[in-house]
Amino acid sequence: xxxxxxxxxxxxxxxxxxxxxxxxxxxxxxxxxxxxxxxxxxxxxxxxxxxxxxxxxxxxxxxxxxxxxxxxxxxxxxxxxxxxxxxxxxxxxxxxxxxxxxxxxxxxxxxxxxxxxxxxxxxxxxxxxxxxxxxxxxxxxxxxxxxxxxxxxxxxxxxxxxxxxxxxxxxxxxx
Amino acid sequence: xxxxxxxxxxxxxxxxxxxxxxxxxxxxxxxxxxxxxxxxxxxxxxxxxxxxxxxxxxxxxxxxxxxxxxxxxxxxxxxxxxxxxxxxxxxxxxxxxxxxxxxxxxxxxxxxxxxxxxxxxxxxxxxxxxxxxxxxxxxxxxxxxxxxxxxxxxxxxxxxxxxxxxxxxxxxxxx
Numbered sequence: 001x002x003x004x005x006x007x008x009x010x011x012x013x014x015x016x017x018x019x020x021x022x023x024x025x026x027x028x029x030x031x032x033x034x035x036x037x038x039x040x041x042x043x044x045x046x047x048x049x050x051x052x053x054x055x056x057x058x059x060x061x062x063x064x065x066x067x068x069x070x071x072x073x074x075x076x077x078x079x080x081x082x083x084x085x086x087x088x089x090x091x092x093x094x095x096x097x098x099x100x101x102x103x104x105x106x107x108x109x110x111x112x113x114x115x116x117x118x119x120x121x122x123x124x125x126x127x128x129x130x131x132x133x134x135x136x137x138x139x140x141x142x143x144x145x146x147x148x149x150x151x152x153x154x155x156x157x158x159x160x161x162x163x164x165x166x167x168x169x170x171x172x173x174x175x
Numbered sequence: 176x177x178x179x180x181x182x183x184x185x186x187x188x189x190x191x192x193x194x195x196x197x198x199x200x201x202x203x204x205x206x207x208x209x210x211x212x213x214x215x216x217x218x219x220x221x222x223x224x225x226x227x228x229x230x231x232x233x234x235x236x237x238x239x240x241x242x243x244x245x246x247x248x249x250x251x252x253x254x255x256x257x258x259x260x261x262x263x264x265x266x267x268x269x270x271x272x273x274x275x276x277x278x279x280x281x282x283x284x285x286x287x288x289x290x291x292x293x294x295x296x297x298x299x300x301x302x303x304x305x306x307x308x309x310x311x312x313x314x315x316x317x318x319x320x321x322x323x324x325x326x327x328x329x330x331x332x333x334x335x336x337x338x339x340x341x342x343x344x345x346x347x348x349x350x
Contacts, residue, residue: 001335001336002204002208002332002333002335002336003333003336004202004204006202007202007204007205010200010201010202010205011205011329014196014197014201015197017196018193018196018197021189021192021193021196022189022190022193025185026185026189027179027181027182027185029177029179029182030182030185030186033177124339127338127339127340127342128339130338130339130340131338133336134336134337134338134339134340135340137333137336137337137338137340138337138338138340138343138344140333141330141333141337141340141344141346141347142344144326144327144329144330144346145326145330145344145345145346147322147323147326148322148323148326148327148330148346151319151320151322151323152319152323154186154319155316155319155320155323157177158177158178158312158315158316160176160177161176161177161178161308161309161312162309162312162313162316163302163305163306163309163312163313164299164302164303164305164309165302165305165309165310165312165313165316167302168313169313169316169317169320170320171316171319171320171323172316
């Protein structure tokens with residue numbers, strides 16, 4: 001076990017600005033490319049991250065603090081960001097993500113005022129009993145999953161363009 | 176084929192600052208973790224990116240411009256950054272990477288003053304004839320490969336900490 005709250009927060013705090021630097025001002029070619037039907041482009045990944053800030057991580061964390069294992073987490077639609085998307089620029093999305101993440105991290109710090117709270121448990125509808133520390137570790141890894149996804153999706157765009165070098169580029173061989 | 180020089184440069188220009196935002200100030204736990212013996216930690220990945228700026232991309236690009244296919248690229252040791260490493264902080268490494276990348280992108284723009292140069296060819300010791308545009312596409316994808324590697328290596332650190340959520344986190348199932 002490696003989890004420490006302050007180290008997890010190091011990542012949670014850096015993700016929005018990291019994505020803002022990498023994605024702001026990119027050409028439409030980079031922002032719109034995906035890995036085929038039913039897969040997400042860069043812009044949709046940011047939508048998903050915003051959605052998670054609103055409806056997944058903090059609501060579940062508060063649910064654990066309030067309800068414990070007494071009832072399962074309310075359902076969370078991982079695809080809801082694909083419906084009724086308002087038309088906004090990538091820069092607006094990145095700013096929204098940064099703002100809501102900063103609020104959430106501030107609230108996280110306030111709510112977890114003691115180490116022992118990390119051991120509190122909740123009831124996941126699919127997994128059963130889960131710990132609050134596992135939820136926060138997952139939130140952190142979830143950020144990294146989607147940062148990895150963004151660069152993988154963009155890299156795929158050059159799959160043919162790299163010519164024979166594809167042999168050395170493992171990222172182009174993954175789905 | 177999707178390659179456009181200006182779009183490739185968009186990525187090449189963003190990588191150093193993206194990594195600087197994500198990696199500066201991280202705890203040693205994040206910077207030192209790796210995926211097991213013979214694998215790289217975050218700090219070693221940055222060393223490798225610096226090495227590539229010095230000895231791989233621009234030297235090969237210039238070699239194509241000067242020599243064409245007449246002789247193969249000189250050998251390039253992909254592991255040389257692991258020897259005789261000076262002890263520097265991650266922040267110093269990130270700054271070195273940013274400075275040398277900025278110089279290289281400026282030189283790239285100057286050298287490739289016409290679109291037709293993208294079609295020039297060189298001779299890769301393993302692959303045979305390669306195009307200059309393929310070299311630059313590879314440089315770009317190489318950046319993304321190593322950004323992906325950094326978040327994957329860090330994510331692995333929480334492999335056990337996420338508990339049952341590992342099932343939803345594909346990044347933890349890859350080498």
